[in-house]
Structure formats: structure tokens, C-alpha cells
Amino acid sequence: MIASLEKLIAARIRQDVQGMHAYAVQDSRGMVKLDAMENPHRLPAPLQKELGERLAAVALNRYPGERIEDLRTALARHAQLPDGCALMLGNGSDELIALLALACDVPGATILAPQPGFVMYAMSAQLQGLRFVGVDLTPDFELDGKAMLEAIALHQPAIVYLAYPNNPTANLWDDATIEKIVRAAPGLVVIDEAYQPFSSRSYLDRLAQHEHVLLMRTLSKFGLAGVRIGYMMGRAELIAQVDKVRPPYNVSVLNAEAALFALEHEDVFAAQAADLKRERERLQEALKDMGLKAWPSDANMILVRVPDPARSFEGLKARKVLVKNVSRMHPLLAGCLRLTVGTAEENTQLLAALRSTL
Numbered sequence: 617m618i619a620s621l622e623k624l625i626a627a628r629i630r631q632d633v634q635g636m637h638a639y640a641v642q643d644s645r646g647m648v649k650l651d652a653m654e655n656p657h658r659l660p661a662p663l664q665k666e667l668g669e670r671l672a673a674v675a676l677n678r679y680p681g682e683r684i685e686d687l688r689t690a691l692a693r694h695a696q697l698p699d700g701c702a703l704m705l706g707n708g709s710d711e712l713i714a715l716l717a718l719a720c721d722v723p724g725a726t727i728l729a730p731q732p733g734f735v736m737y738a739m740s741a742q743l744q745g746l747r748f749v750g751v752d753l754t755p756d757f758e759l760d761g762k763a764m765l766e767a768i769a770l771h772q773p774a775i776v777y778l779a780y781p782n783n784p785t786a787n788l789w790d791d792a793t794i795e796k797i798v799r800a801a802p803g804l805v806v807i808d809e810a811y812q813p814f815s816s817r818s819y820l821d822r823l824a825q826h827e828h829v830l831l832m833r834t835l836s837k838f839g840l841a842g843v844r845i846g847y848m849m850g851r852a853e854l855i856a857q858v859d860k861v862r863p864p865y866n867v868s869v870l871n872a873e874a875a876l877f878a879l880e881h882e883d884v885f886a887a888q889a890a891d892l893k894r895e896r897e898r899l900q901e902a903l904k905d906m907g908l909k910a911w912p913s914d915a916n917m918i919l920v921r922v923p924d925p926a927r928s929f930e931g932l933k934a935r936k937v938l939v940k941n942v943s944r945m946h947p948l949l950a951g952c953l954r955l956t957v958g959t960a961e962e963n964t965q966l967l968a969a970l971r972s973t974l
């Protein structure tokens with residue numbers, strides 16, 4: 617690097633940013649991709665063709681406008697938005713997490729979440745110069761109610777995140793403990809239901825009871841990870857405040873049109889989710905038959921403990937199966953790999969490859 621550029625970076629880029637690593641996406645070319653909780657099913661070919669025609673007709677010369685409103689309306693219907701609540705859109709829920717940190721950036725504010733959990737909660741705090749407090753789950757990945765309540769009382773967090781189900785542990789937490797946390801929280805509580813298409817429970821019916829709770833969802837796990845649409849629901853007055861920090865045209869017209877098309881065919885995606893839930897049960901059984909500890913899952917992923925995670929991860933990779941080695945993310949995850957549920961064929965390949973690495 618030329619010396620002047622090096623100086624410029626040292627002087628003008630934040631110290632903590634200079635020390636950070638960019639979010640790493642594993643190279644998945646030619647691999648069975650089971651590392652990122654994507655829906656492995658594509659749109660059926662006739663629908664893909666029809667979508668192509670719809671996208672070809674979109675005017676690209678104008679900023680996103682009415683179609684974004686159409687998408688908000690369609691999502692409100694899809695999600696059964698409760699009375700008195702509003703819905704805002706993000707470029708994936710990752711953007712909503714970043715916007716929440718921006719909106720709550722009062723000096724010394726804290727973001728709190730159980731650990732191990734989704735990395736963006738901590739990252740949003742770091743990028744916004746806020747404090748992040750992680751509270752360990754119990755060894756069986758349940759919320760530690762006492763520790764959570766103590767940490768809330770001590771740190772008075774601006775935001776508490778509860779991923780329901782959690783990533784990477786894939787489980788739902790005890791509802792009574794969640795209720796205690798919600799009642800104790802002095803700031804916002806965000807229930808992140810990214811994995812709702814695969815989950816046996818939702819917080820939606822309880823949303824309207826608490827004015828400080830926001831419910832976040834995404835179309836990524838539904839089957840549109842490439843389209844980048846996240847949404848957040850909550851009391852209209854609160855959503856209106858967070859919406860002020862959203863960049864005006866954060867959702868592209870092409871993304872909005874693709875999402876609208878998908879929502880017109882939600883039965884296709886529901887059938888895909890049903891297939892993945894069946895496959896999840898098959899994988900669970902097969903992993904247990906191999907003598908491995910696999911935790912219950914309400915998502916499209918399974919956390920499994922293997923004798924040597926590095927060997928299994930590399931062995932899978934050599935057999936063209938890409939999963940996520942989470943064993944070093946947190947002490948509670950020692951020995952663990954996170955497997956995304958794929959198609960029946962992909963899962964069969966995964967199981968055979970995994971067996972050969974044990």
C-alpha cells in the first residue's frame with residue numbers, strides 16, 4: 617500500500633474498525649451448501665419464468681415508491697399484523713438490527729442478548745459504539761432466567777434481543793422465562809423470529825400486549841435469502857421512530873417485486889417448509905443413530921456434537937459438503953457443528969459424508 621493511503625487509513629478510519637474482520641462468507645462453489653440456513657429449494661421452473669417476466673416489466677428509472685407500499689401491505693396480511701401495530705422494511709433483518717442500534721444510540725447505551733446467539737446483535741452494538749452484554753445460556757441452551765434478570769437490572773439495556781428460535785442452537789426458549797424478561801426490560805425487547813417458517817410457536821399473539829416489544833422476521837429463511845427483505849412489527853408509534861433512521865430507498869424495486877410475487881405463491885413456500893421439517897426429523901433420527909448428540913430444533917438447522925469438529929468439518933468439505941463449524945464460537949458450543957437442513961438428496965449426502973469422518 618502507498619504510504620499516504622496507509623496514513624490516511626490510520627488517521628481517518630476508526631481504530632476499532634481497523635481491527636475488525638469483515639463478515640466472512642465461505643466459498644461454496646461446487647459444494648452442497650448447508651452452512652447458512654437457506655431454503656435449498658428454488659422456485660419451480662414455470663414460476664421462475666413468470667417471475668422473470670414480472671421483473672422485466674419493472675421500471676428501473678424511478679426510485680422505489682408505491683410497490684414498496686404494496687409489499688408492506690402484502691407482508692402485513694401475510695404476517696397477520698395485529699391492530700395498532702405497524703410494519704417497517706429492511707434490506708434483510710441485518711439492516712433492521714443495524715438501524716435499531718442507530719435509533720437507540722444514546723450515550724452509554726447497552727444491547728443485551730443471550731449467548732451463544734446471532735452475531736449481528738453484538739456487531740451492531742460494536743459498530744454504533746454501544747456496549748454489548750452477552751448472558752450465557754444454560755448448558756442445555758435454555759435461557760438462564762436468573763442471570764438474564766440480574767444482567768437486565770444491572771445494565772438497564774436499551775435493547776434486549778431474543779431470537780425465537782435461537783441461532784445457532786435452533787431451539788425455542790421457555791415462554792414463562794421470556795415473559796419475565798419482557799416485563800423486567802426497561803427498554804426495547806426485540807423478538808427475532810427469522811426461523812418462523814419452521815417453528816412450532818410464535819410470539820405474534822402476545823405482541824400487542826406489550827408496547828415495548830418488536831417482532832422481527834425475514835423472507836430469507838422462507839426461501840428468498842437472495843432478495844434481502846426483512847421486516848419488523850410493533851406499536852405504530854415506536855415503529856415510526858425507528859423508521860426515521862432508515863435510508864429512504866433501502867429496498868430495491870426488483871427485490872420488492874420478487875417478494876410480492878413470492879407472497880402471491882406462499883403455498884409453494886409453505887410446501888417447501890413442510891418438506892424441510894420432515895427432512896429435519898429424518899436428519900435428527902439419523903444423527904442419533906450415529907450415536908451423536910443432536911439438540912431439538914424448531915428451525916431449519918440442527919446443532920450436533922461430534923468427537924472432533926475440525927476433522928468432521930474438513931472431512932465434509934473434502935466430500936463437497938459445506939456446513940458451519942461453530943465449535944470455537946462459544947465454550948458452550950465446544951465440539952459442535954451447525955447443519956442446515958437441505959433437500960432429501962443433500963441430506964443423504966451429508967449423512968454419508970459425516971459418517972465417514974467419525
Ligand code: PMP
Nearest residue numbers: 708709710734783810834836846
Ligand atoms: N436473525 C437471525 C436469528 C438469523 O439467524 C439471521 C440470519 N442467519 C438473521 C436474523 C438475518 O437474516 P437476514 O438479514 O437474511 O434477513
